[in-house]
Amino acid sequence: MWHSVQFSRYGGPEVLDMVEMTTPVPGSGEVVVEVMAAGLNPGESSIREGHVDKEWPARFPAGQGSDFAGFIARIGAGVTGWKTGDAVLGHTVRGAQANFVTVPAGNVIAKPERLAWEIAGSLYVAAATAWQAVQGANPGPGRTVLVHAAHGGVGVIAGQLAKRRGSRVIGTASLDSFDYLRQIGVIPVEYGPGFEERLRRIAPEGIDAELNRLGDNVLMNVDSTDTTVLQKIAGLVADRQIAIPVAAIYEFARVRDAYRELEAGHAHGKIVLCMMPVRYAHQKVHGIDLRASEATKDAPNRPPVPPNHEALPPVIGHRHRHPVASPAADRSHAE
Numbered sequence: 048m049w050h051s052v053q054f055s056r057y058g059g060p061e062v063l064d065m066v067e068m069t070t071p072v073p074g075s076g077e078v079v080v081e082v083m084a085a086g087l088n089p090g091e092s093s094i095r096e097g098h099v100d101k102e103w104p105a106r107f108p109a110g111q112g113s114d115f116a117g118f119i120a121r122i123g124a125g126v127t128g129w130k131t132g133d134a135v136l137g138h139t140v141r142g143a144q145a146n147f148v149t150v151p152a153g154n155v156i157a158k159p160e161r162l163a164w165e166i167a168g169s170l171y172v173a174a175a176t177a178w179q180a181v182q183g184a185n186p187g188p189g190r191t192v193l194v195h196a197a198h199g200g201v202g203v204i205a206g207q208l209a210k211r212r213g214s215r216v217i218g219t220a221s222l223d224s225f226d227y228l229r230q231i232g233v234i235p236v237e238y239g240p241g242f243e244e245r246l247r248r249i250a251p252e253g254i255d256a257e258l259n260r261l262g263d264n265v266l267m268n269v270d271s272t273d274t275t276v277l278q279k280i281a282g283l284v285a286d287r288q289i290a291i292p293v294a295a296i297y298e299f300a301r302v303r304d305a306y307r308e309l310e311a312g313h314a315h316g317k318i319v320l321c322m323m324p325v326r327y328a329h330q331k332v333h334g335i336d337l338r339a340s341e342a343t344k345d346a347p348n349r350p351p352v353p354p355n356h357e358a359l360p361p362v363i364g365h366r367h368r369h370p371v372a373s374p375a376a377d378r379s380h381a382e
Contacts, residue, residue: 051145073123086169112144142261
């Protein structure tokens with residue numbers, strides 16, 4: 048039986064419901080993707096809670112979710128370059144958190160084989176937002192860039208992009224994120240009382256560019272038709288030129304719990320829903336806390352472990368999916 052996440056009134060995670068769905072039929076120029084993983088973003092909570100209803104009013108019942116990765120299940124008329132079973136990732140507006148999502152064919156790209164499903168399914172909004180922020184900051188050799196919330200889904204990408212441009216990068220974070228930031232070449236500084244003094248000690252000559260508010264309502268600034276940035280970031284992550292931390296993996300049915308963790312504001316990295324989750328070492332799956340921070344805290348006596356992104360092989364789901372042949376197939380799943 049297939050489901051999609053919907054809400055029929057503004058509110059917290061408790062308003063999210065799992066609603067039964069059938070496999071959609073794509074229109075001209077569209078593809079249907081069977082979703083394997085779908086990421087969470089702070090802007091989705093703002094929309095659901097009604098904080099941005101003037102800019103992005105919800106039409107109830109409203110779907111939920113932006114980023115996704117999965118397999119093409121059906122292809123609409125006029126679509127070329129794709130076939131059923133192709134592994135893809137992409138972005139939609141209010142609908143990624145579902146067993147199936149329908150999008151224009153131009154809104155997806157091929158998933159690199161070495162890119163883990165969890166990361167592929169949570170990449171677009173964070174990647175596009177980080178890319179835009181870094182382009183505006185214009186980092187380069189000899190420049191010092193300050194990235195706020197550098198341990199978050201957007202900040203961790205922005206910091207690494209700025210590093211790749213040759214800048215010295217300082218990132219605000221809590222103490223338990225310091226070691227991870229050092230691993231990716233970002234100089235950590237603790238936020239809170241005394242922040243300005245600590246920052247002056249680290250950067251006595253000042254800051255050349257500051258990337259702030261990277262997590263606030265980022266969905267309003269993302270172009271869902273631009274996949275060029277997504278291709279660049281996905282390739283860098285697949286080639287291990289950029290590391291993306293995954294804070295927690297939740298099975299699809301636990302979407303409310305996933306958003307509760309996101310909205311608590313303590314997650315160090317992306318939170319992801321997975322339709323066919325697999326347990327990993329150093330990962331929080333099904334609410335069992337084996338999280339990556341345990342492997343990356345400052346602990347001189349702890350034996351070295353691989354970085355979190357290296358412990359996430361792309362093994363969720365089957366390597367090849369059988370195409371959804373007909374509505375009759377849908378009924379057989381539901382029976």
